Amino acid sequence: MQYTQRELQLSPYRRGFHLITDDISRAMPELATLQQGLLHVFIKHSSASLTINENADPTVRGDFERFFNRAVPENEPYYQHTDEGPDDMPAHLKASLLGSSVTLPVTAGRLNLGTWQGIYLGEHRDHASGRTLVLTLHGR
Numbered sequence: 001m002q003y004t005q006r007e008l009q010l011s012p013y014r015r016g017f018h019l020i021t022d023d024i025s026r027a028m029p030e031l032a033t034l035q036q037g038l039l040h041v042f043i044k045h046s047s048a049s050l051t052i053n054e055n056a057d058p059t060v061r062g063d064f065e066r067f068f069n070r071a072v073p074e075n076e077p078y079y080q081h082t083d084e085g086p087d088d089m090p091a092h093l094k095a096s097l098l099g100s101s102v103t104l105p106v107t108a109g110r111l112n113l114g115t116w117q118g119i120y121l122g123e124h125r126d127h128a129s130g131r132t133l134v135l136t137l138h139g140r
Contacts, residue, residue: 049095
């Protein structure tokens with residue numbers, strides 16, 4: 001059984017949903033050596049998220065952003081955590097709704113995603129710095 005773990009520093013992204021599947025695959029060349037296994041991807045931040053969804057039509061990512069902005073609006077009068085700006089508390093809520101990790105199967109040296117699936121970074125802050133991912137690969 002092979003285990004590999006490393007951190008991947010992503011460049012800053014604007015607020016929204018961004019495909020990062022290729023960034024992750026490039027950062028983990030050991031994928032090619034496995035016949036079967038799992039890749040776990042964890043984001044080390046509480047105001048950004050990871051999810052898997054449509055990888056072909058960019059309008060889906062825009063629809064995601066518009067939906068979550070309506071579902072979790074800024075400047076709600078009941079928010080107490082407001083010191084870091086109006087986007088901060090909504091960013092924490094969005095990150096909790098979507099999650100901080102994804103686990104993907106690895107088959108024959110590749111991520112075994114569906115034809116139209118990709119890994120999204122959900123960047124929920126207006127002016128975030130780069131994000132750090134922990135990539136943990138195991139298999140044979």
